[in-house]
Amino acid sequence: MTASLDTASASASAAPASVAAALWQGAGLPAEALGHLDLTGADPVLPSSFAVGTAAQASLAASALAAAALWQQRTGRWQQVAVDMRHAITEFRSERYLRVDGGPAPELWDRIAGVYRCGDGCWVRLHTNFPHHRDGVLRLLGCAHDKAAVQAALGKWEAEAFEATASDAGLVVAAMRSFDEWDRHPQAEALRGLPPVTLERIGEAPPQPLPALPALSSAESRPLSGVRVLDFTRIIAGPVAGRTLAAHGADVLLVTAAHLPSIAPLVIDTGRGKRNCELDLRDPDDKRTLHKLLHGADVMIQGYRPGGLAELGVGPEAAARARPGLVYVSLSAYGHVGPWSGKRGFDSLVQTATGFNHAEAHAAGEDAPHPLPAQVLDHAAGYLLAFGAMAALHRRATEGGSWHVRVSLAQVGQWLRSLGRVPAGLQEPEQKIDDVADLLEVLPSGFGMLTVVRHAARLSETPAHWALPSEPLGTHVPEWMPRG
Template sequence: MTTHPDAASTPPEPSDVVAALWRDAGLPAEALAHLNLDGAEPVLPSSFAVGTAAQASLAASALAAAALWHSRTGRWQQVSVDMRHAIAEFRCERYLRVDGGPAPELWDKIAGTYRCGDGRWVRLHTNFPHHRDGVLRLLGCANDKAAVQAALEKREGEAFETAASDAGMVVAAMRSFDEWDRHAQAAALHGLPPVTLERIGDAPPQPLPAPVSPDAQPLSGVRVLDFTRIIAGPVAGRTLAAHGADVLLVTAAHLPSIPPLVIDTGRGKRSCELDLRDPDDKRLLHKLLHGADVMVQGYRPGGLAELGVGPEAAARARPGIVYVSLSAYGHVGPWSHKRGFDSLVQTATGFNHAEAEAAGSDTPRPLPAQVLDHAAGYLLAFGAMAALHRRAIEGGSWHVRVSLAQVGQWLRGLGRVPDGLKAPEQKIDDIADLLEAVPSGFGMLTTVRHAARLSETPARWTLPSEPLGTHAPEWLPRA
């Protein structure tokens, strides 16, 4: 939606939100007649339209898959998404169980919010060991919540945010919406949609071939290189895999990961290890790139470009590539190179303050899900499929961009939910009908089924989640 972020109205119809995303991506309007959306706000305790954001972003990705199916077969199919199911999938990492027991711990022990000496709150993200150790070095204290609190009482919030960012760490000072709106980064993002598609090179049109098997899915035969970690990027790859893509996750032994997220987002993917600092592995990557249709990356801005696989280099090496980039704060503005995660972007851009204010609380209140991450994941997948559709008709190489801050701006534009904070919490027993048990390389998983229902090509993950580096760095034969 293009509504001003200060929209105070009740949320728009989810179908209108999908239609706005659809128009911005340049996709055929006739597809919208094949979408059915059920449910209504509120679905979780929040003053924001988190259910609408979940349903609309997930529906946009599923409808884009249906549009590609139509382009391959000449047949439309019905796409249905229930809001309650969509928001459950937005919290899938909370509901993950392994062999009937809890998944590995997600959060580091000192992660969270702290009040600084000037009264401003900051949020620390310390789930990666190097981020934790870097923050502790800056503070000169022990790895203990009480010691961190005592050290931050001697600091000013924004000054510590800046010092941490300058050191390559990830810390956010809490701002109100008014404070964020006066920030230069907010001004740089103003008016940008949550997903941008840009043609970055020439290539002839590349329509996807007609399916060769009766059980083919919309993305059968499409190859995706997945250079992502944590939630947003991995959800994008998992979504593309659910619609039939051959998704190859590329990581390296020296890179940190978060075990429960690896388990939950690995469904449907293969996983290999390549160290791009090694010349032989770099050559292997370029061989993979030549056979790829889509590359999704969520590393720090400019990180892969420094290794020779930025969007322009990828488009030169593989004309017709759809290069998909995730960032924290956007590709323009003074914070365009700043690292960040969902919880930090919520804090920096005003959501934690606004939610606390709505609840009558004087302590930061996060959204009831990693909404920016999950919405970004489905919008990344939507953008990738929209670009494949455009590539089939117009040709070209494409760069799709999504940032957590732009998704936050979009969420603000969906308005507020009157009495939304009175909605009941959604516990795992409340969504038992939305869960499934699936085998994996980690044991038997209890997970949330995919919320989008496609009448002819049901979303499914044909490969189990496996430990990182299980597979060879090679493509499967095209289906």
């Protein structure tokens, strides 16, 4: 394999300001806001042939500028928003820099997760961090929970055949494809031309402006003060969206259930600023509690398997009927259209399936899959989900309506490709925690003292911060805080 970029994708990476402006214009927000945005830094900032710094800076900046636009809508005053690329990409790796009481965070990855060469010489990636996904893969392979045993078993499979069989069983596996192979796939064809974030009006409701901030009793008003967000998400992308809304003052209530698996370091890292409760939506009483919460919500974010919440009666249309004016925000792995619209997935798998691991390996002169230097699709999706939610709140205030915001990891990947390549990017040195010490802060939590990455967006009048600490799941009661 040669260490070069394919000619078609070797164009210079796009300017971050123009990338942010395109996101902004696509959401139908006021153009004057862009004059209040200041972006510094340039790719490369991490070892990658992709413009990962630009993706981090532009998506994070769009979310912060949307908060500033809501502030202007509520107060009549604009404020300046500044985002440095180095800080943005560091926040895109927040889970890597998490420390608990000065020591390492709990382990994130299961011991058999990762890439394996199959019998046809092609590669697959397994995601086995949830016990039911791990156990399902082991049953399918008929082997022990051991990397050598898994490798021996996969030597009897063709990569795409194993991917298809595992997916049919509800498991999360991806075969590695090149960009050319992905571009010929029916799912890629279905997504072609779709933006990374879409806003759709799905119901009628009168305009609902957020209350004027001077009327709120809080002495520390922020752009989303008084906004209520139901957070039905796990892992990284959706929880980052909720964490971002909380950083701008929203009352974010994470809803989980005792029977659902979670990943400890991600719960700790993304729980900043949120309250969290447990509701089992299979229980009639808990379902009634959810509907009571829904009637008081402004935003609902969900990242469960496609159709999962709809089966429980809280899909977008049903939720909007129950609460006219709701902003319903959906995350999926591969998009809401196409043959893979119901397919489960995570960032590392989508990177593998859609060509990124192959492209990075090709640029590095390697054979084995080469991941991006961060869970870029997850984190970018998180900020784009938050951006879409705030854009819909802004439009709800003047246009009315109920809104459905959609983001998928595969569409974010399509967007990242469109930003161009960084020919010398893989020569950039890796960043260790000591290299970003100036971007970290220490906060108390229900898990101990946390070392975390500060929010990268700087708002001149309402500094982003988390007013509540991360707490263990199930800490809080399922009810809203007073609005002001």
